[in-house]
Ligand SMILES: Cc1ncc(C[n+]2csc(CCOP(=O)(O)OP(=O)(O)O)c2C)c(N)n1
């Protein structure tokens with residue numbers, strides 16, 4: 001049921017699908033995911049990408065970072081375009097994977113209607129949302145997934161609302177496959193993509209993606225911060241198939257721990273949370289503790 005860790009640094013394909021050099025900031029979590037993810041997807045795929053850091057990273061004309069065909073569409077229509085491209089491929093008898101790859105703004109906010117329709121129809125596409133928790137490409141505006149209390153240019157005193165739990169919203173549509181990933185565990189992402197390729201219907205993969213300029217951290221901290229989010233139990237890695245949720249190893253191992261590190265450790269690694277009060281952090285910690293108490297009941301029952 002869960003993805004076995006098949007790929008490691010020794011057996012990871014040495015074939016590269018991304019040309020050296022791209023326009024991402026140094027330390028960008030997305031650039032790790034993109035390079036490793038393409039190794040899992042292979043050459044027979046077409047990407048549909050709305051405006052985002054990924055559009056810029058893939059290449060501003062005339063420089064292209066990617067070796068795959070990419071359709072840059074409008075924000076609102078990513079899943080609808082992917083639906084049409086897949087239908088065209090099917091009509092031609094081709095197995096080509098159609099991969100919609102969008103940011104959190106393009107998924108949780110502007111593209112959610114087209115995504116919801118594609119989910120309801122269970123279209124045979126892979127939809128990847130890399131969630132850097134704000135509209136980064138245009139200068140760090142808040143998005144639907146920006147966490148409560150997070151500082152952005154449009155929430156200068158901290159975001160009031162809680163972030164949308166997008167993978168759970170997607171899961172409520174009962175698609176073929178839902179998985180969460182982290183830029184800090186690119187091989188877990190790689191193997192979940194390998195699995196997604198074998199499943200027909202809509203496969204949704206949601207990736208927490210640290211972004212140094214947007215999160216207010218040093219470039220060298222990207223992987224550590226992503227791991228800290230998982231280790232403190234804030235962000236969980238899991239898969240949902242046939243409505244059944246299974247924690248992936250980096251999160252599953254937390255079930256055995258009597259106490260997790262406090263969320264404060266994760267928050268203090270980034271300047272975007274510096275407006276949070278002690279009371280707000282305590283509420284956040286309570287929510288995490290409750291979630292893990294529920295997980296222990298669900299997964300350690302027998
Ligand atoms: C309809 C529309 N509105 C606004 C923009 C400007 N715009 C381009 S990229 C972007 C941010 C996208 O945010 P997200 O999807 O989270 O991706 P990220 O930039 O974080 O990678 C915005 C607002 C646009 N291109 N089209």
Ligand code: SF4
Pocket residue numbers: 023024025026027028029030031053057132136137210211212213214
């Ligand atoms: S702003 Fe963030 S997501 Fe965008 S390229 Fe830079 S590090 Fe990556």
Ligand SMILES: [Mg+2]
Pocket residue numbers: 103104105130131132133134135136143
């Ligand atoms: Mg974003």
